[in-house]
Amino acid sequence: MKIDNSLPLEYGTEQNKLNILGFWIFLGAEVMLFATLFATYFTLEHRIGNGPAGAEIFELTPVLIETLLLLTSSFTIGLGVHAMRIGKKNAMMTFFAITLLLGLAFLGVEIYEFTHYVHVGAGLQVSAFTGVLLTTLGTHGAHVTVGLFWGLFIILQVKKHGLTPATANKSFIFSLYWHFLDVVWIFIFSFIYLKGMM
Amino acid sequence: MEYFDRFAIPHPSPAIYASMVAIGLTVIAILIGLTYFKKWGYLWREWLTTVDHKKIGILYLISALLMLFRGGVDALMMRAQTAVPDNTLLDAQHYNEVFTTHGVVMIIFMAMPFIYALMNFVVPLQIGARDVAFPRLNALSFWLFFMGAMLFNISFVVGGSPDAGWTSYFPLAGNDFSQSVGTNYYLLSIQIAGIGTLISGINFMTTIFKMRAPGMKLMKMPMFTWTALITNAIVVFAFPVLTVTLLLGTMDRLFGTHIFSMTNGGMDMLWANLFWVWGHPEVYILILPAFGIYSEVVSTFSQRNLYGYKSMVASIVIISFFSFLVWTHHFFTMGQGPLTNSIFSITTMAIAIPTGIKIFNWLLTMRKGKIKFTVPMLYTVGFIPIFTIGGVTGVMLGMASADYQYHNTMFLVAHFHYTIIPGVVFAMLAGLTYWWPKMFGFMLNERIGKWAFWFIMIGFNVTFFPMFFTGLDGQARRMYTYSEATGFGPLNMLSFVGAIGLAIGFAIIVYNVYYSTRYASRDIGTDPWNARTLEWATQTPVQSYNFARTPHVNSIEAFWDHKKKGQPLFKGEIEKIHMPNNSGVPFIMSCIFFVWGFSFVFSMWIPAIITTIAIFACMAHRSFEKDDGHYISVEEIEATEKNSEVLADENR
Numbered sequence: 120m121k122i123d124n125s126l127p128l129e130y131g132t133e134q135n136k137l138n139i140l141g142f143w144i145f146l147g148a149e150v151m152l153f154a155t156l157f158a159t160y161f162t163l164e165h166r167i168g169n170g171p172a173g174a175e176i177f178e179l180t181p182v183l184i185e186t187l188l189l190l191t192s193s194f195t196i197g198l199g200v201h202a203m204r205i206g207k208k209n210a211m212m213t214f215f216a217i218t219l220l221l222g223l224a225f226l227g228v229e230i231y232e233f234t235h236y237v238h239v240g241a242g243l244q245v246s247a248f249t250g251v252l253l254t255t256l257g258t259h260g261a262h263v264t265v266g267l268f269w270g271l272f273i274i275l276q277v278k279k280h281g282l283t284p285a286t287a288n289k290s291f292i293f294s295l296y297w298h299f300l301d302v303v304w305i306f307i308f309s310f311i312y313l314k315g316m317m
Numbered sequence: 318m319e320y321f322d323r324f325a326i327p328h329p330s331p332a333i334y335a336s337m338v339a340i341g342l343t344v345i346a347i348l349i350g351l352t353y354f355k356k357w358g359y360l361w362r363e364w365l366t367t368v369d370h371k372k373i374g375i376l377y378l379i380s381a382l383l384m385l386f387r388g389g390v391d392a393l394m395m396r397a398q399t400a401v402p403d404n405t406l407l408d409a410q411h412y413n414e415v416f417t418t419h420g421v422v423m424i425i426f427m428a429m430p431f432i433y434a435l436m437n438f439v440v441p442l443q444i445g446a447r448d449v450a451f452p453r454l455n456a457l458s459f460w461l462f463f464m465g466a467m468l469f470n471i472s473f474v475v476g477g478s479p480d481a482g483w484t485s486y487f488p489l490a491g492n493d494f495s496q497s498v499g500t501n502y503y504l505l506s507i508q509i510a511g512i513g514t515l516i517s518g519i520n521f522m523t524t525i526f527k528m529r530a531p532g533m534k535l536m537k538m539p540m541f542t543w544t545a546l547i548t549n550a551i552v553v554f555a556f557p558v559l560t561v562t563l564l565l566g567t568m569d570r571l572f573g574t575h576i577f578s579m580t581n582g583g584m585d586m587l588w589a590n591l592f593w594v595w596g597h598p599e600v601y602i603l604i605l606p607a608f609g610i611y612s613e614v615v616s617t618f619s620q621r622n623l624y625g626y627k628s629m630v631a632s633i634v635i636i637s638f639f640s641f642l643v644w645t646h647h648f649f650t651m652g653q654g655p656l657t658n659s660i661f662s663i664t665t666m667a668i669a670i671p672t673g674i675k676i677f678n679w680l681l682t683m684r685k686g687k688i689k690f691t692v693p694m695l696y697t698v699g700f701i702p703i704f705t706i707g708g709v710t711g712v713m714l715g716m717a718s719a720d721y722q723y724h725n726t727m728f729l730v731a732h733f734h735y736t737i738i739p740g741v742v743f744a745m746l747a748g749l750t751y752w753w754p755k756m757f758g759f760m761l762n763e764r765i766g767k768w769a770f771w772f773i774m775i776g777f778n779v780t781f782f783p784m785f786f787t788g789l790d791g792q793a794r795r796m797y798t799y800s801e802a803t804g805f806g807p808l809n810m811l812s813f814v815g816a817i818g819l820a821i822g823f824a825i826i827v828y829n830v831y832y833s834t835r836y837a838s839r840d841i842g843t844d845p846w847n848a849r850t851l852e853w854a855t856q857t858p859v860q861s862y863n864f865a866r867t868p869h870v871n872s873i874e875a876f877w878d879h880k881k882k883g884q885p886l887f888k889g890e891i892e893k894i895h896m897p898n899n900s901g902v903p904f905i906m907s908c909i910f911f912v913w914g915f916s917f918v919f920s921m922w923i924p925a926i927i928t929t930i931a932i933f934a935c936m937a938h939r940s941f942e943k944d945d946g947h948y949i950s951v952e953e954i955e956a957t958e959k960n961s962e963v964l965a966d967e968n969r
Contacts, residue, residue, distance in 0.1 A: 140523050155557060155594075159565065168580065246575055247581060251574075254576075276940070
């Protein structure tokens with residue numbers, strides 16, 4: 120395996136460069152996926168049937184907690200990638216672990232939020248609005264869940280093999296994914312929750 | 318036993334029971350055959366686990382041809398049913414199922430794998446690459462598509478076919494009006510195949526961006542590779558829309574949401590919009606690779622370079638852009654209001670401009686060329702006038718106010734068959750004949766091929782031209798019968814006769830494959846057509862590593878200039894070549910996906926949960942797996958290349 124040392128480790132081999140470009144294109148597809156969900160949400164936002172409207176069910180506190188948890192996790196994974204670039208394996212693993220813990224906490228609050236919606240009569244089957252709201256949030260939540268397992272696997276691999284071109288590449292790509300989920304959440308926070316509460 | 322009632326067919330008929338028996342017997346015959354001839358190991362090693370883009374291309378090709386015949390039988394049944402007024406060959410329910418599966422099979426499970434068959438085989442060779450960027454993912458793409466197709470195809474013997482049209486509009490496709498599991502099959506099988514296609518899109522974009530031979534700038538790529546690049550860009554941006562659309566449809570049908578329903582705030586027109594936001598780009602996903610094939614064929618057999626290369630590139634880029642801006646023209650009559658309709662009318666008609674540019678470029682390539690009327694060239698020359706008829710009637714349909722007359726009539730059916738059949742099917746047959754020698758090491762018989770061409774060409778026009786007239790007279794599409802008083806009878810009978818001509822044409826192609834396999838010469842050299850692009854600079858059959866040495870390119874037609882002007886193509890010493898290892902995981906994972914889809918279709922939650930976990934376990938396995946591939950040594954390459962003309966060619 121030829122390793123180009125003039126580039127960061129995650130870009131070091133030909134296959135690594137391909138992986139990173141391929142993942143960016145995948146993120147392009149993910150943008151379209153969430154864009155479609157948002158378009159559907161905006162179309163159905165006010166079609167509440169006999170169910171509650173957004174303003175009646177959204178609560179600022181759990182949503183703010185989720186936002187802070189996820190934004191912080193984006194910061195810590197950034198620190199993790201920085202630690203990886205300067206070759207500090209243990210620091211990198213620690214920051215990745217903190218990221219995943221924050222993600223786990225986010226998921227916990229989101230699950231609480233979902234049960235809350237069901238309790239106040241905004242379950243999946245109530246109206247077009249609740250259906251698309253929970254589907255959109257659920258799609259993001261499912262992405263976070265997948266990310267938790269994926270991140271855990273990467274930490275285990277870094278622990279076992281150290282910082283090699285392969286593990287560095289995986290870690291970097293995972294960080295792209297994690298930042299992307301954060302961006303999606305910013306849109307959810309602004310255009311679903313804040314707009315809905317106004 | 319009540320649990321198993323769900324697998325029963327809601328509208329059984331002798332034909333369906335006969336198919337069940339036939340499917341059962343075929344499966345048993347295949348299993349016995351594989352065991353008797355001891356081919357299980359061969360099948361597993363060479364095909365089920367392969368990550369070679371050429372073999373995956375051939376797998377796509379076989380699946381596409383199988384699906385072509387399945388969809389073709391559906392088509393014949395429809396033409397037979399409507400051949401005479403008040404026919405009772407099929408009842409309304411069966412007719413609904415047949416036109417639904419015909420559409421889905423032909424577009425998703427025939428045309429898509431056909432274009433991916435040719436892209437898989439040709440694109441890495443045309444750009445001088447060893448394989449695609451992610452060979453393992455490429456295998457996963459194929460097997461996901463294949464399992465999606467199989468899931469869709471068992472619908473008519475287990476639980477009932479979808480019957481809401483290939484567009485599956487809600488609320489018709491909702492639980493209230495489509496009570497069988499048919500539409501579940503539609504949602505899940507297309508979802509599985511669609512994930513495969515999306516993965517292919519990412520794979521090919523990365524491949525074309527990053528793995529071109531040294532010197533092959535973007536504007537020096539062969540035209541088929543250009544169309545492949547743009548097509549895959551459309552795939553990456555359109556297929557996620559389909560993913561979400563099918564997901565929301567599944568939520569409505571299986572989990573009781575009200576997104577597309579008529580009650581509790583749901584909006585049925587949202588399905589039509591989302592479907593066509595994917596569906597119209599899909600049309601161009603099918604047609605652009607076809608344009609690429611015609612460009613290769615027309616320039617090879619006119620023995621001239623392609624006229625207007627830059628305008629060709631510009632027009633495919635413009636077409637891809639406009640393809641996302643026209644979706645509303647599929648439902649002008651559903652009340653968007655005049656402003657929206659006008660805007661989409663104009664964007665629709667605008668697409669005729671770049672397409673027209675391409676038509677004129679092909680014509681001007683042929684001008685003053687020394688044209689050889691081989692089978693691929695016949696399909697290309699046949700395509701130009703009839704595709705133009707399809708295009709012009711498309712502009713007619715694109716005028717929103719006039720569309721109220723044509724909407725949902727046979728005129729529309731004639732129009733889109735006039736675009737899709739010459740645009741896709743002719744192109745695939747041209748491409749298949751053109752690249753066949755590279756794939757299999759012998760040429761298809763030209764004389765038999767020409768017989769097939771004329772049957773298909775004449776049969777096609779006889780089938781579909783009458784529909785323009787019955788459509789203008791008001792014959793609605795998707796109606797299983799009509800009364801004698803309408804006067805549609807004779808023209809529909811003519812259509813049926815044409816359909817038989819088409820069927821004979823395809824049967825001749827099958828015979829041609831058989832005949833050529835037995836009798837055609839194996840000694841065809843590497844470049845039997847005197848072609849112009851890099852795929853013809855490989856050995857026949859192509860070695861697993863494609864090129865012993867990476868080609869160096871400094872013009873659009875590198876291989877032609879190498880042959881005619883003696884520009885060196887291969888430089889330097891032979892080095893050891895890195896190749897990816899085979900893997901059974903993509904196949905196994907796709908089998909699990911099949912069970913996953915089947916479980917969702919019938920709302921069987923325990924297997925659904927187990928298979929979901931198993932799918933993620935496969936992904937985890939991939940994450941932990943250490944697989945650095947293997948190397949082919951220099952000695953081995955030199956041994957296989959010893960007799961190759963490619964090496965000799967270079968040393969002259």
